[in-house]
Amino acid sequence: MKDASKNQPLDPSGIEHVAGLARIRLTREEKEKLGAQLSDILGYMEKLKSAPADDLEQLSHILPLKNVTRPDEPSSPAGSEQYLRLAPEREGGFFKVPPVIEET
Amino acid sequence: MSEFETVIGLEVHVQLKTRSKLFCDCPVDWGGEPNSRVCPVCLGLPGTLPVLNRKSVELGVRAALALNCRIAPFSQFHRKNYFYPDMAKNYQVSQYDLPLSADGFVEIPREEGSLRVGLARAHLEEDTGKLVHFAAEGFSGVDFNRSGVPLLEIVTRPDLRSPEDAYDYLKVLRNLLRTVEVSDCDMEKGSFRCDANVSLRLSGSEKLGVKTEVKNMNSFRAVERALSYEVSRQAELIRSGGAVVQETRLYDAASQKTFPMRSKEEAHDYRYFPDPDLVPTELDRVWIEEISAALPELPSAKAGRFQRDYELGFYDAGVLTSDPALAEYFETAARACANFKTLSNWITVELMARLKESDTPIESSPVPPEHVSELVGLIDRGVISGKIAKSVFALMCDERKPPSEIVRERGLVQISDESELEKVVEKVIGEHPGPAEDFASGKEKALGFLVGRVMKETRGQANPRLVNEIIRRRLSG
Amino acid sequence: MPAFQALNRLSAHELAARIAAGRATATAAVRDCLERIEKTDRRLNAFVRVDREEALEEAGRIDRELAAGRNPGPLAGVPVALKDLFCVKGREVTCCSRILEGFISPYDATVARKLKDAGAVILGSTNMDEFAMGSSTENSARGPARNPWDLERVPGGSSGGSAAALAADQTVAAFGTDTGGSVRQPAAFCGVAGLKPTYGRVSRYGLVAYASSLDQAGPFGKDVEDLALLLEVIAGHDPRDATSAPEPVPRYRDFLQADPASLTLGLPSRDTLKGMDREVAAAFRAAVDTYAALGAKFVEVELSSLEYAVACYYIVSTAEASSNLARFDGIRYGRRAPGVADLLELFEKSRAEGFGEEVKRRVLLGTYVLSAGYYEAYYGRALRIRRLIKNDFDSALAGCDCVILPTAPIPAFRLGEKIDDPLQMYLTDLFTISINLAGVPAVSINCGFTGGGLPVGLQLVAAPFREDNLIRAAALFEGATAHHLKKPALDDR
Numbered sequence A: 001m002k003d004a005s006k007n008q009p010l011d012p013s014g015i016e017h018v019a020g021l022a023r024i025r026l027t028r029e030e031k032e033k034l035g036a037q038l039s040d041i042l043g044y045m046e047k048l049k050s051a052p053a054d055d056l057e058q059l060s061h062i063l064p065l066k067n068v069t070r071p072d073e074p075s076s077p078a079g080s081e082q083y084l085r086l087a088p089e090r091e092g093g094f095f096k097v098p099p100v101i102e103e104t
Numbered sequence B: 001m002s003e004f005e006t007v008i009g010l011e012v013h014v015q016l017k018t019r020s021k022l023f024c025d026c027p028v029d030w031g032g033e034p035n036s037r038v039c040p041v042c043l044g045l046p047g048t049l050p051v052l053n054r055k056s057v058e059l060g061v062r063a064a065l066a067l068n069c070r071i072a073p074f075s076q077f078h079r080k081n082y083f084y085p086d087m088a089k090n091y092q093v094s095q096y097d098l099p100l101s102a103d104g105f106v107e108i109p110r111e112e113g114s115l116r117v118g119l120a121r122a123h124l125e126e127d128t129g130k131l132v133h134f135a136a137e138g139f140s141g142v143d144f145n146r147s148g149v150p151l152l153e154i155v156t157r158p159d160l161r162s163p164e165d166a167y168d169y170l171k172v173l174r175n176l177l178r179t180v181e182v183s184d185c186d187m188e189k190g191s192f193r194c195d196a197n198v199s200l201r202l203s204g205s206e207k208l209g210v211k212t213e214v215k216n217m218n219s220f221r222a223v224e225r226a227l228s229y230e231v232s233r234q235a236e237l238i239r240s241g242g243a244v245v246q247e248t249r250l251y252d253a254a255s256q257k258t259f260p261m262r263s264k265e266e267a268h269d270y271r272y273f274p275d276p277d278l279v280p281t282e283l284d285r286v287w288i289e290e291i292s293a294a295l296p297e298l299p300s301a302k303a304g305r306f307q308r309d310y311e312l313g314f315y316d317a318g319v320l321t322s323d324p325a326l327a328e329y330f331e332t333a334a335r336a337c338a339n340f341k342t343l344s345n346w347i348t349v350e351l352m353a354r355l356k357e358s359d360t361p362i363e364s365s366p367v368p369p370e371h372v373s374e375l376v377g378l379i380d381r382g383v384i385s386g387k388i389a390k391s392v393f394a395l396m397c398d399e400r401k402p403p404s405e406i407v408r409e410r411g412l413v414q415i416s417d418e419s420e421l422e423k424v425v426e427k428v429i430g431e432h433p434g435p436a437e438d439f440a441s442g443k444e445k446a447l448g449f450l451v452g453r454v455m456k457e458t459r460g461q462a463n464p465r466l467v468n469e470i471i472r473r474r475l476s477g
Numbered sequence C: 001m002p003a004f005q006a007l008n009r010l011s012a013h014e015l016a017a018r019i020a021a022g023r024a025t026a027t028a029a030v031r032d033c034l035e036r037i038e039k040t041d042r043r044l045n046a047f048v049r050v051d052r053e054e055a056l057e058e059a060g061r062i063d064r065e066l067a068a069g070r071n072p073g074p075l076a077g078v079p080v081a082l083k084d085l086f087c088v089k090g091r092e093v094t095c096c097s098r099i100l101e102g103f104i105s106p107y108d109a110t111v112a113r114k115l116k117d118a119g120a121v122i123l124g125s126t127n128m129d130e131f132a133m134g135s136s137t138e139n140s141a142r143g144p145a146r147n148p149w150d151l152e153r154v155p156g157g158s159s160g161g162s163a164a165a166l167a168a169d170q171t172v173a174a175f176g177t178d179t180g181g182s183v184r185q186p187a188a189f190c191g192v193a194g195l196k197p198t199y200g201r202v203s204r205y206g207l208v209a210y211a212s213s214l215d216q217a218g219p220f221g222k223d224v225e226d227l228a229l230l231l232e233v234i235a236g237h238d239p240r241d242a243t244s245a246p247e248p249v250p251r252y253r254d255f256l257q258a259d260p261a262s263l264t265l266g267l268p269s270r271d272t273l274k275g276m277d278r279e280v281a282a283a284f285r286a287a288v289d290t291y292a293a294l295g296a297k298f299v300e301v302e303l304s305s306l307e308y309a310v311a312c313y314y315i316v317s318t319a320e321a322s323s324n325l326a327r328f329d330g331i332r333y334g335r336r337a338p339g340v341a342d343l344l345e346l347f348e349k350s351r352a353e354g355f356g357e358e359v360k361r362r363v364l365l366g367t368y369v370l371s372a373g374y375y376e377a378y379y380g381r382a383l384r385i386r387r388l389i390k391n392d393f394d395s396a397l398a399g400c401d402c403v404i405l406p407t408a409p410i411p412a413f414r415l416g417e418k419i420d421d422p423l424q425m426y427l428t429d430l431f432t433i434s435i436n437l438a439g440v441p442a443v444s445i446n447c448g449f450t451g452g453g454l455p456v457g458l459q460l461v462a463a464p465f466r467e468d469n470l471i472r473a474a475a476l477f478e479g480a481t482a483h484h485l486k487k488p489a490l491d492d493r
């Protein structure tokens, strides 16, 4: 596991990797500007290290709710047209995308 | 001993038998026009939120109990983030470090002692949509009917040592899950899917070798074949001084080989984190006991009971309990039958061969269980011979009539009238004095010939046991 | 007809009472609002879409209902404006992002449904920071909204359009969402009242998510009674939102009358409040004095974890956002980049062209803090600190009815002033952010003005599901002051 204290500010290759994960194509200018800004912000985050929270449990849900479920009762489908017409591109009953190759 | 040891782990996804999806109330049914089983939630429309289907949790627990898993008192859904067009939200809701259940095992029954396959975990997750490729037209289409269908992912430990082990494990697993009515486990309908991790290591070594992940196997046999191919491919590679590359390979059923996936794989970084839209599941003892109490008899217990109560052997009991519908078929038939061994033979040999020929599941057998019991009764009471019974059985399959009706219609009733048979025996002895003398002078072999002639004279309808008796009486007198 | 005050200038409860009594019509109220929008919105840019025809039609239907003696609900005929992230069936919802251009929602958000059921008339959608990411409404694909008190200044954000529209009397009530202060801060900047309910108090179903564990929808009102009334309508358990609480909804309007002596306010130490603008600090001290003069009791509370709130918030919220916004890919809805050759281009270009700079910044930040090797150091750490903050509020609120805080450390700033320094922009959320992290409810009310005539917000924070205490404390202050009655001098030319 990498240690955040040793992490490099987001250099161009770092920002490119993150942008790749997020599927956002950045221009060279954006890489520079956003990289610098994010490094700044991450620098500010360093203060979290000094917070007295080591022994605390992580809090991912603020309300003490549990076992929120619904009964297994199917609705009748409303038809595909109202959804397909939202698509930027469609072909018949499908949402259309460029060809995806996954065969060998 | 071979120089390499095979190490296989399997990841199985089964579709849980719910009526609606995991996080929305869209119906779960097979087929349907593309995108006809969708709603704002399973299409990932902005603003929509998931709400967990209670039944899917209960089915998950049922499965976990049947798989001897430890059920987590606290489980949580995480988001697995990656982009793919069949993903409505570009993240999959799954379970990560807090799965529904873990640390289980499955026993593969073997006469010499069962093989225990460890399970790392069994967790709930949602299915993705489906990509359909229109190669000629140069595009792909996405169908979200399956998006959000509840799945249980069952991951073994690397405990399987051969493709045959893997095949047996899959059969046992499917039987378990069908018995507890968690899933239909129908590979053709996609309700049972299997991926495999395969590696080799030098025999005696503890260190695992580099593994490949094998996908695209569409039947249990395909899994076995793909693994056999992959094992020999890796072995040859290592023997020739090469190295196995960690990669995903797809099985091609036509050539029975595996090939590396062409699309380039990036290093996965799924950025799992707890899904803030879904609150934790806390399974208390009361809830688990409720589910446990409703659990039917498991296959291993059933096989034991079959051996005990029906006095069947290990093998027969194993076959009959290898599928819940088959076991039920046998038990229904056994209710009207006194000869369980013969009944078991008729079901496991004749009926199953017949079903296999026409690729028919036992549930749609053309012969109802009561008819098989009736057939066994007819044989036992000497109404028909075993030989005639085979032809009767074939007619039962084709004409779907009870055996008694077939026997009556075609006059197949066995001749058990002694005086009538004595006449035939006299005739046969008169025509074949040689063999008759042979038998009289102690040549047992000649008896068979004489019985055969009597059978022929009566067009197979004579009761062979009786014919036997009469000839003996007549010639040894 | 006598020259009544135009109906758009009324508060929601006043208008609802008039309409119910037959002294005004829904149609007239909607017309007055539309006229006001027509006259002022070229300058304010508070609305991104006005559904004139639909609104008039709905108002007509409500008038007919009333004429037929039926009761269409507690908000019958009250025009409301919704931030452009509430899904309303048949209407475009864009979150002021290019990537959602043309998205017509096929379903109603639960809040929208409840408002319709209560008889409210939806005027249209208001401007916002793209996907609710921002504190100024400058990050909008539809151009910035402006502050009615000073058109050179921002209305706050991210629900800036709703706050500005209400402050300018373009609408009678408005709704926003609050993830880190996005209702309270613009309420403060625009001199109206705004309430962020307890997490789980209001359904999130149909609100385009920014950060799911922090988002709450909340009302803007012209006075505290409006907040009580509007909250009653939108609050409550929703089976479509697994994080919505099954708590009963009290009649919040029953808490408008309060005995000052029964009110205990928690005042954070001087240290917690450092870094405030001088005039904001003065208005805040004056507000404390007002409460003291009314007879409220004070206790000092310790909120030292506030120091970490901004850093914690920008990890938690961006991490969730990076995942929540992954669905915008140009496949099922929204905008797709033209001429993409393959799948990777489809994703990368659609998102590059569709998202504005602040959204990119936050999505990248969130992706980074969740990525392999960094999760524990950032996200895991932030979740621990979130508990620290919650614990701080729990203990503070155990000893008082409400904690009293400024809403923002500064008054409305100039357009463009902070846009190139995101970190400085983030730091203006200091006092609001921790409330979302703790999941507790808070209200912002006007507590005075700067020398330059800019409103200053006072924030009251209560324990979970104790919005009644917010209403009590806020109504008490409002009853003793007249700040909320002052209107911006937007000339109508």
Ligand SMILES: [Zn+2]
Pocket (backbone or CB within 6 Å): B021, B024, B025, B026, B037, B038, B039, B040, B041, B042, B043, B148
């Ligand atoms: Zn659905």
